[in-house]
Amino acid sequence: MAASSQSSVDQGSNEVKDYICNACEDQNTVGTTADFYCKQCEQFYCGNCIHLHGKLLAKHNSIGRVDIDKWPVSKKVVDFLQTCDVHKEHKIDQFCNLHKQLCCPQCVSDQHRYVLFSCLVIITI
Incomplete structure (x- = not known):
């Protein structure tokens, strides 16, 4: 699992949003959906950021949404799924x-x- 993978959970709902672009998130542009994953960087990228990534790191191979089953599960999604439905402050263990x-x-x-x-x-x- 990628240590830097991100996702978000809406406050007050059980909706888990899709993967978020790490580069946009680092620039405080939160909420941009990721369309690519780079295994070498262990980062998610939107369509705009993957172009710059490709220019700077041409030997890296990115995985698009057509192969999303090869993407790691987001840590926030794992945390969300392991949280008790009744006692939100506790993990199911x-x-x-x-x-x-x-x-x-x-x-x-x-x-x-x-x-x-x-x-x-x-x-x-």
């Missing part, structure tokens, strides 16, 4: 085998603690 449910530490404390002590079915993921 456990699975209750009895309830077949993903849990954060607060979920375990609130809803699964008796299961934990009586059956020991909580599995840390």
Whole structure:
């Protein structure tokens, strides 16, 4: 996974926006959708920024949206998906085998603690 990959999550919604151009974001032009990914740079670029990137780093191979399945998953998307729906301040890191449910530490404390002590079915993921 690229350490510098970016995405954004709208405040107050569950919508995860698409990949954001790192070059535009660095210039405080937030929100420009990325159309290319450079594996060598581990950066995302919009159509405008990829042209300059190509001129400066001609030996780099960029991957377009037609091959988006080869792009890394954005760290912010991973963080969003691992955040508990009920307890937004906690990450999901456990699975209750009895309830077949993903849990954060607060979920375990609130809803699964008796299961934990009586059956020991909580599995840390």
